[in-house]
Amino acid sequence: MSEIHTPRLLLRRWLDDDLVPLSEIHADPEVMRWIGDGSTRSLEETAEDIEAWEEEWDEEGFGIFAVELLGSGELAGAVGLYLADAPSAIAGEVAIGWRLGRAFWGQGYASEAAHGALEFALQDRGLDRVVAVCRTGDTASTNVLGKLDMRPEGTAQDPVHGNDLRVFGIDLTEFQG
Template identity: 65%
Template sequence: MTEIRTPRLLLRRWSDDDVVPLSEINADPAVMHWTGDGSPLDPDATAGEVERWEEEWDDEGFGQFAVELLGSGELIGAVGLSVVADDLPGLPSDVEIRWRLGRQFWGQGYASEAAQAALEFALQDRGVDRVVAVVRVGDHASANVAEKLGMAAEREITHPEQGHALQVYAIDLTEYAA
């Protein structure tokens, strides 16, 4: 069972009980604005997302963590690692870090705290030495998180289907550990 504790958060794998609170997060248009085609996800789509994330954990040994508040146990969102979708140009087999929190949990440093722990997990537990973040141009909150993690803006690409501009950030974790 993979679990990480940070000062304020527990990062863990998913259970069926997470689908309802994650569906509430995914139903918020502000949360989903910069994700995929920008549409909120309904509970069925959310259940499918959790299923895919768990499959990725089983297949890759990493995935998106369920992030909960220590103490209350409230699910606040998803942060973690995924293999970059193979339709994104020039990022073959790269591991990407992603973050998504419920709106009431923004602005408290939780995303950065969880993401920092996920990067340490990538390097120390899984031997991943390079992680990218693919951020929609205009998504300043995500750019801010990437920059605070020490990720460098590498280049801009265009999403092959949706056509929007994406900024690729990257970090060499072997340097990050030093």
């Protein structure tokens, strides 16, 4: 299954028409503030992101979904799973992440989409565990992780950008689908 329907959202694979709306999301400094070094991403970099996400789908059987509003068909952002390579505390584990356009903040979309992706990981893909990292101070992401019942497991440092990170995890036995 590569589509997930939640009450208000469709999580699906990427389409060519998604490039421009996602690049507009990536061009917003507030959206990108907590991602990587906080830099915005160009249209070309966004195209590379989508290509890499689609390759991960093909190689791993999971990846980052496009998040579409069911009512309007608007692209709200991205959510899904990736094989973490850093920090070392989670290297080799499957992690969950998301980013939504600012117009879609504060409406519960991130939690709804992330819950759908987490359920996909643990129930459809049969993973035993999913992890997440967020930068220290990113209270919005920390709140979403709490709604997913992901538990704090410690701290780490981003080896590329030097940011302090909080590590979270959830096992299949702890997941309330």
